[in-house]
Structures are given as C-alpha cells and as structure tokens.
Amino acid sequence: MNTQDPKVRIKNFEEVALGLTAAEAVKEAKRCLNCKKAACVGGCPVEINIPAFIQYVAKGEFDNALAKIREKNFLPAVCGRVCPQEDQCEKVCVLNKKHMPVGIGDLERFVADWGVEHRPETGDRRPETIGKDGMKVAVIGSGPSGITCAGELARMGYDVTIFESLHKPGGVLTYGIPEFRLPKKIVGADIDFVQSAGVKIESSFLVGRTKTIDELRSDGFRAFFVGIGAGLPYFLGVDGESLNGIYSANEFLTRTNLMKSYLFPEYDTPVRIGKIVGVIGAGNVAMDSARCALRLGAETVYIIYRRTEKEMPARLDEIRRAKEEGIKFELLTHAVKFSGDEKGWVKEAVLMRNELGSPDASGPLAGSGLSRAKPRDGRRRPVPIKGSEFTMKLDTVVCAIGQGPNPLLPRTLAGLNLNEDGNIVVDKDHMTSIEGVFAGGDIVTGAATVISAMGAGKKAAAVIDAWLKACIVCGLIALFSSAAGAETIYLKSGEKVTGKIVGQSGKSTMIRDESGAYKSYSTGEIEKISKEDAPKEPIPAASKTSVTDRETKKDDKFYPYESSYSVKLEGGSTVKISLPQQWKRLKQLSGTFVIGEFEKNTKPKALLDLMSIYDKRYEKYNTNLLRKKLLEDFSNRTKERRVEPYDKTGVTEEYSDLSGVPCLTVTVQGSDGKIHKIIHFVKGSEFYSVTFNVYSKDDFEKEWPIIEQSLNAMEIQPG
C-alpha cells in the first residue's frame, strides 16, 4: 500500500497509509482463492464472511462488499486500519503458506473508505431495525466493545443508549489512536453508522457519578454492558516519575488526539514536548506516542524496551513505519530512575541493560522499573545485567507500559467481583457477579486489541438478548430490578400501601409491597401515588426467586441457540425454563411452536382469535400495521412448518390477560409426561411465544401460580 513519504509525514498529522485504489483493490481481491473451508473467517474475532466480501470486491461491487462486512462488523474502516491482521485472518490465509496472504485488512479498509466517500444509498445498508420493543439497554463506554455491543443490540430491536464520560464518543479510537493512523473523520463515519441503527449516545456522562447503575435501573434500563476499557495509566514505580515532562501515554495521547494540542494555541489544550523524548514500552500505544512526539517537533525520539524486537507487542506495520520515520530503538533496556533540574523538569534517565532469561511465569522484578508489566505467556523474561547502568539525556518521557482498569465505576457497584488486578470478573456469558450487568473488552481482559474488544461486545450482545428474554419469561426483571425507592399508594378506600408499582394497565395495577409480595389492585381504586412521603428504604426484590443455573447451548459463537435457566422459585422447587433463540421474533420463529397443522395461507384459529381480541382492546391504536405484519409472518411460518413434536394428548387453549395484554396459553402434555405451557402474546409491535417445560405435572401445578404472578408483574405496555 502507498504511504506518505516518511520525511514529509513526520511534519504532519495526516494519515500515513494512503489505502488502495479501486484498481489495486480489485487486483488484490482476485488473488483470493475463495476457499470452501475459509480459514480466514475463523481467524476473525467477529467472523466476517471474508471470502464473500472479497468476491464482491473482485467483481467491483463495492456496495455489496460493504454490506457483507457490515453484517458482522460495525467498525470496518477502523478495523481495516488497526487490527493485527498478521496474527488473525491473514495468518491463516492459505496463500500465506507459499506466497503473500491476501491483503484482507487493506481490502476491508478500501471497502469501508469507499463507503465513507460514496455513502451509497442502497449499498450502504442501514442496519435493519426491527420495531423497537422499548426494552432499554445501557452501554457504558463508547469504545470498540461498547459500540459493537450497542450496534448489535440496536439491530435486534432494543432501545440502546451509550454513556460516554468524555465529550466525544469512540473511546480509545478517539482519544488514543492518533489522527495519522486513524483519521477521526473515519471514526466519526463508523459511529454515525451505529447511530443510524438507532443507538443514542450521551456524552459527558460518567456512570457512577452523573448517575449510578442503580439509578439507571430506575430509569428503566434492564441490562447493562460495561465496556469502559483500560483507563488507568500504569507508571513504572521508579524515582522521579512525577517530574515535569513525564507523561503517561494516556495523557500524552489524549492531549494530542482528543484535545488536538498539536494545534495549540488555536486549540486551548497544551502539550509540552522537548527535544529528546524517551518512550518506555513497545506496544502500539508506545509507537503512537513516539510518532506523535516526532510530529510535535521532537528532534530525537527513543523507544526504550526491555526485551528484543521479536517480543514487541506492536503491529508489524507500526514498527516498520516508526523505523522509517527515524525513531531510535533502545532494546533490552529499562528505566531505573529519572532525575530533574532545580525547577522540577526531567533532564535525564538512568537506564539499565537486560538480557533475556527463560520464558517462565515468575513474577516481575520488584522495584526494578519492571514491576508493573506482567510476563506474557512464552515470552522470555528480561533479566537486568548488573553494573550496566548508563544515563541518557532526555527532556520528555512518555510511559507506555500498559494500562489497567479504572476503578471509578467498579467502586460504585456493590457486589461486583473484581480480580486481583482490578479487572471485572465475568462468566462465560460475559455476565458479572451482578445479575443483568455484563462486561467485556479491556475492562475484563486487561489492555488488548480493538478487535478482541469488538468480539467481546458482539458476544455480550447476543447473551444480553438471551438473558433479557429469560427475564421477560419469568418476570425476573421485576424481581431483580434493584429496588428502586418506594412509593406510597393511596387507595380511595383510605387504605395506603407502601410498595413499588411494577405493572400497570388501564384496568389493573400490580404492586410489589414491602415484603416483596405482589398485590393487584384495580387501577380505578387508586387515589394517588406519592414518592415523597414513602419510607426511604428500598423495596426488596422478591429475592426468594433466583436463577440458580444457566446453560447455553451454542450453535454459533455469537448466537446461543438455546439457553436454559434453572429458576428456584419461592415455593422452593426449581423450574427449568428453556428459551429457544428463535422465539425472538415471529419471523425467526417459524414453525417452532406450531400447534396442530394448517395449510399454507390459512390463518390458524389461535391467531385470528388473538387478533380479534387485540383489535377490540386497542381500537385506539393503529393495529393495521400489526395485523399486516402478523399475517405476513404467519404465512412465512407456514412455509417452513414443522411437525409438532409432542403427541397432542391434553392440549388446552386458554385466553387470559397479562397486565391488560391479551395472551393465549396453550398447555400440551407430551408423551414423555412433561407439561409444556406456551404463552403467546403481542407486546408493542411484536409477537412473542414463550415456552415453559416443567418436569412433572405436580411440580407444574404447584409452581404455575407463581410463574403467572411473575408474568403478570411484567411491565407490559400496549402499543
């Protein structure tokens, strides 16, 4: 790929790599063998269908290529530039064995940039936003994991808001990676795309301070994804580290990139750069810092790294470009201390040489200036050579030895499990120790790459989707919702109840009282509701019900097809609830819950009845659209009908009411003796079917009233 001349580019902040031309891209794409078993797809953390998009490029259909990438990746322009392709897709490319691998990263970048430039009306397909069901999900942090998670959830139809503490979204893409490697215009275009999918972004909002997660729960957010990255700068822990002129890489890069201090004083934020700059570390952040320093006017810039070039964690391209630009490398070297002048400015560093020891897992050397960084698997450990100390004149130092988890948000979340490094502990489904709070990206793994954070965001989105549905089913949302402040409900009879309204329809109001029990009142009975004179103690969740086990069977890395939840109920017994992924939407639900058989294009009685009830109840709402959609979807469903797997002894159908929303309950006893209860209802503009499988009829009879109560407590709002 063409790049700006090193001599020219060290004087500007414009992008270094110029990208492929259309002709070059087509030519490169034609090298792809379109393997049947494409290894590259497996090498991609977000599983882009790489051969498919490359075939479109080869045909010159760039709009289709973009659409293909965007099926899986919300940030193609970013990934094309910052992914370590040499360790991922390109590494496993078949051509890599004998020749050069296909330039997958370059092609991805080309397609994305083409999209930014052309914004094709049809080609740049906006994510398909299926009718919002009003279920609110909060994503904390707008970096790669947060953006991806938010985009995926919005695509599924959730109402997603991203909360970002800085004034601009993008996280590390905005504050960290410099303009010359990742133009902010490009980041902006990818973020615009996510917003066009319906994601809202609240910037200058620090969750934990501006509002806590508990307060956001009271605002109606059901699930949370914490993707706050690795935002705590590590220092070396050596003498003289607070001298003036010593920056953390976070500070140095944030000033330069987010605050545009390279345009100071036109922009108000300064960054002071000396003549000789030492950057400690050799990851991407270190390369970025060194190259920024050069562009800010430094005369000599050193990368000071404790191992050899082979162990450097930075992308190969970045190391190569840093060298082209004249960055000097002091390898097998670490800093022992810094000393300064009388005014407190750093003037020199005492450095020490190392040799490589064995690749063991022994701890870092305390107090040696190597104390923060952790040994990586299989990399040889640097061992200081006695008596090798020497001094180097420096007037600016940038510490780029890694970042840790910022404790600000975790501190405000009681019950959140952290590991010894302060990273958030999650289970295999990305759920933290707090039900409904998920986490992914650097805050979980420690500082890693953009793409691995995106992979985590994507997987978390799928699990959040499954979890929210589980919650809908058993009413757990009401049960887990951390007990917002109580309300006093005054009844017309003069009686008053302290509790929390958990569901309300025109007809009835469901209240969870102080003991956690549910009570239903006719809405007409209520005189007024007051928050002010209610006791300050929160209303407890009905904590006797809890999810004791979750099991997810995965057909696909990101979309668990079936989740089972064991729910321990108040009565003491455990009910296993299975949630086929397909019940998400009628469209995807085709045939799963077919009761009986019907001919194509005939409308099943159940649907007709449901629709007539719906029409009667909600005359004031526009039900035409819904009718149309239901019919359309039902006709699709008959195309793919499956045979009902149960023997149909004991099928009963029953119409009932969930907080004023009509539903149809079908009870089936299978030949295995299991009871299957299937509830169909329409919520918002969507049709849901929910299945419960219960082991024995006795269990079922005992537990059903409790499940029903939970379902009733759901805050189902019509229309």
Added chain:
Amino acid sequence: MSHKILDKVRLNPLIWKMVLEAPLVARQAKAGQFVIVKIDEKGERIPLTINDNDPSSGTITIIFQAAGATTKRLGCLKTGDVVSDLLGPLGKETGFGKAGRVVLVAGGVGIAEILPIAKYAKKEGNYVLTIIGSRTKDLLILETELKTYSDKLVVATDDGSCGVKGLVLDPLKEAMASERFDLCYCVGPDIMMKAVSETTKPCALKTLVSLDSNMVDATGMCGTCRVTVGGKTLFVCVDGPEFDGHLVDWDGFLKRQKRFAEEEKKAMEYLESHHKDCIYKK
C-alpha cells in the same frame, strides 16, 4: 448536550459567579466536588468547584477567577450563552462529618470554594470559625454569605483595608493559641495551603486542603494531576481533591503546578491577539 448560562454576576474585578443549567449534576452534587467545563470545540477541559446546586431548578453555581486564558474566555460569555460540555460531579465529596470545632481558612477565589464547605460543616453541627483573606477590601467576596454559616468570621487583608492587617496565618495562629480545634480545612492559593499546613502541623491539628490541578479527562485516566501524598502517588481528580495537608509533598506539587507555565503565557498572548473582547478593562 450544551449547558446554558442562566445568570452571571461579577463579584470583584477578577471573579465571576455563573449559574449554569446542569440538571443531572445538580441532582448529585455534594460539597467538595467539582465539574469539568469545556467552553467549545477548541476549549480545554478545566475543573471548577461546584459552589452551589439546586436540584429543583436543575442548576449549579460556579465561581471562578479569570486568571488564565480559558477562565478569561469563560468570563466573557454572557447570560444565555452556552458551554458545550460539562461533566460531573467529580471528585470525592467532603465527609468529615461532625468533627467538633472546625476552623476554615480561605484566600482569594478559595473563599468561594470554602462556602459549600462552611455550609456542610454547619449542617453537620460543627462549631465553625472562618478566616478569609485577600489583598484588599475590594477583592473580598461572599463575606455576608459566609457569616450565615460561621459562628465567627475573621477577615484579613494584606493592606489592612478590612479586618486585621496581614495574612490569614496570623488570625489562625491566634485562634489556635486561644481555642481548641479539631479540624482545619483550607482552600486557596497553593502557597497559602502549604503555609497553613505547616502552621497546623506542629500542633497536630488535622488539616484538609482542597487541591486544584490542571486536568484532562478528570476521571483518573491520564494522571496529569498526580500528587505525592504520604509517599503514594495519588490523582487529584479521583482520589481528591481533598487531601491531608500534612501528608502532601508540597515542594513536588508546587513544581508540578508550573508544568504548563510557558504554555499558559502563549495561550494568553494568543487570547490577546485573537479574542480582544476577552481582555478586561479594569
């Protein structure tokens, strides 16, 4: 989301009071906390103490001295103008509770910052002696307001134009000699906080200081505001702004405070040549 300036009052030739629309911050703000304000696209992110907050009207009050380029630019905004970004509340809230007998010491624009502390101290049921100092009578601010929350208020001016003549240190020493105190709280110029800490240290009078530092994100991400306290490196933005004055490494801190001195000069020159309206006429 931008934040509207609803009111603006000049308290003295250098110090402005502004009421800003910030409903979320107004709900949460506690004594001792601050906000980050960024004026516009090109602005820097500066920390400003939350002087007052009103959850019902959704407003916060900030009081600042137009000393640097950004604060001068902020001082030039008019009622009805907006600042583009505002983040908060940040920093740890004051939490000394009922300490007993408390002496508050403040100077310059620190007088504005001590007001919410005085309010808090009084509400917690402390005896409050407040000592405030300025160069001259005309620069004194908020005397009446502070009286409301103080059992006793002592004023010191360098030229003796109001109250006692001299620095705040003299009335502080005097008070310590004649009365017993359980806590000292000081906000003001760095050099004053250092001197007050040195004055109270021999008597082991616990002293809290509220530090101000250049910041970028103010969420613990960049470390520019680091300060050594009791041998540990802490961040003013998340570990502070309140610290034990006896443990702060004052020499290190004072040197670090000058890390952008040259750039501040450049910024002022730029301001003078590009934003002529923002230069005050006395």
